[in-house]
Amino acid sequence: MQKIMIVYDSESGSTEEASLILKGEFEVLNKHVMITKVTNDIDITGFDTVILGSPNWFGKVTPNIQDFIKINAHELKEKKMAVFFTCMSLTRMKADSRVFQDPQFDLVEPNATLTKWQLTHTPTFYVDQLNQIAGSINIESVAIFKGKLTLSQLNFTHRVIMSLICLFRSDINQGNFLDKKSIKDWVLYLSN
Numbered sequence: 204m205q206k207i208m209i210v211y212d213s214e215s216g217s218t219e220e221a222s223l224i225l226k227g228e229f230e231v232l233n234k235h236v237m238i239t240k241v242t243n244d245i246d247i248t249g250f251d252t253v254i255l256g257s258p259n260w261f262g263k264v265t266p267n268i269q270d271f272i273k274i275n276a277h278e279l280k281e282k283k284m285a286v287f288f289t290c291m292s293l294t295r296m297k298a299d300s301r302v303f304q305d306p307q308f309d310l311v312e313p314n315a316t317l318t319k320w321q322l323t324h325t326p327t328f329y330v331d332q333l334n335q336i337a338g339s340i341n342i343e344s345v346a347i348f349k350g351k352l353t354l355s356q357l358n359f360t361h362r363v364i365m366s367l368i369c370l371f372r373s374d375i376n377q378g379n380f381l382d383k384k385s386i387k388d389w390v391l392y393l394s395n
């Protein structure tokens with residue numbers, strides 16, 4: 204039986220919630236799944252697949268997930284690996300079929316002129332930032348899900364930053380936008 208390890212980081216709970224949904228959907232398909240919040244001493248021996256979940260922090264996975272990738276780089280090269288982000292913004296557009304984009308985000312026309320914000324939220328940008336961190340590790344698929352924003356659950360600095368972003372971006376609002384169906388669809392894609 205395929206053994207899957209889900210390692211996630213989460214400040215305000217949405218990546219944790221998405222990881223739990225992911226686990227449930229894999230279990231429906233009879234997969235054996237372990238789930239754990241990221242630390243520096245997770246043993247991934249014996250797992251065929253490692254799935255990393257992270258909030259998008261300025262285009263990247265969190266520093267904790269970056270550390271996990273660096274510490275386990277050697278072993279991760281031998282495994283099937285996939286990564287998902289939760290975030291508030293995605294410039295959804297045609298992309299590599301290995302990139303799963305939450306359909307909640309507005310689709311942008313291929314020839315549209317993009318703002319700097321949109322350019323730093325394209326699927327390609329997400330994947331490029333990840334590849335810079337993961338180096339030669341082969342990432343089977345990257346998913347980008349709309350997550351949750353609850354300012355009161357962020358630390359002081361993050362609350363200030365996200366409050367300012369909310370002021371300037373009308374498309375970013377507080378709320379829980381996690382969509383179980385999108386996560387289920389990604390599980391079906393990964394399981395094929």
Ligand SMILES: Cc1cc2nc3c(=O)[nH]c(=O)nc-3n(C[C@H](O)[C@H](O)[C@H](O)COP(=O)(O)O)c2cc1C
Nearest residue numbers: 213214215216217218258259261289291292350351
């Ligand atoms: C420091 C920080 C930076 C963020 N940067 C971005 C960003 O660049 N783009 C974006 O869409 N969302 C950004 N967000 C929003 C989070 O990605 C989003 O709220 C995520 O779902 C939170 O996950 P969590 O509840 O697991 O912590 C940022 C949030 C924080 C706290």
